[in-house]
Amino acid sequence: MSKQKLEYLEKKGWKVGSTQEFLGLSEEESSYIELKLKLSSNIRQLRTQKNLTQEQLAKLLKSSQSRVAKLEAGDPSVSIDLIIRSLLAMGTSNQDIARTILS
Amino acid sequence: MSKQKLEYLEKKGWKVGSTQEFLGLSEEESSYIELKLKLSSNIRQLRTQKNLTQEQLAKLLKSSQSRVAKLEAGDPSVSIDLIIRSLLAMGTSNQDIARTILS
């Protein structure tokens, strides 16, 4: 089972806890994915709250609509770095980020 | 003033608050650097707590001593991704990571 496949499954709503053993994920890997998904879904939440389209947000981030879509999906091709930079660009504080991770 | 220079200064103990205006940092940039430095110094803290050398930690992370040194220094060439993966590999939980960000 590839990492991409597994991140795909996660994205589709599988609970980490329930798939972890099945997929043979290490504690470390599942924590990493969990973190990424929490942060990326926070991006979508903020964007919709602000009534922005992905296109508009992309402009703000000096990126592209397609990358924003991947950002929000927690796509394997996006780094936590980019997710965090994007959150900060949207006015999120470090405290807010910590809260998201705790959520 | 380059980003590298500024991250260098930060590392050497400059307070973000005091240099921000001087260096012309945006809120976003300084938050990002602050986050990175908090997390990376946490790596050193954990490593020394466990009485590991950088060499030993490098082996655990399947990396090299020099990269561990850069990790701990918050070097501009290391990503938050790598820092977080390293923390997780050392047994840190997402909760612990959130706490570090809040600290």
Added chain:
DNA sequence: CGAATATATGTCACATTTGACATATCGTCA
């Protein structure tokens, strides 16, 4: 002091991430 061990710094080939583009799919409204 000098040897040994640990950490820092510089460099580079290779790997991964990125913005951009094309195109497909979805959702809504007439």
Added chain:
DNA sequence: TGACGATATGTCAAATGTGACATATATTCG
């Protein structure tokens, strides 16, 4: 239904991150 705006997916060249190595500098201890 079909047209339109929004979002998703696939691809790729360029940008950035990575492990590894060499080597410099600290630190510890006799």
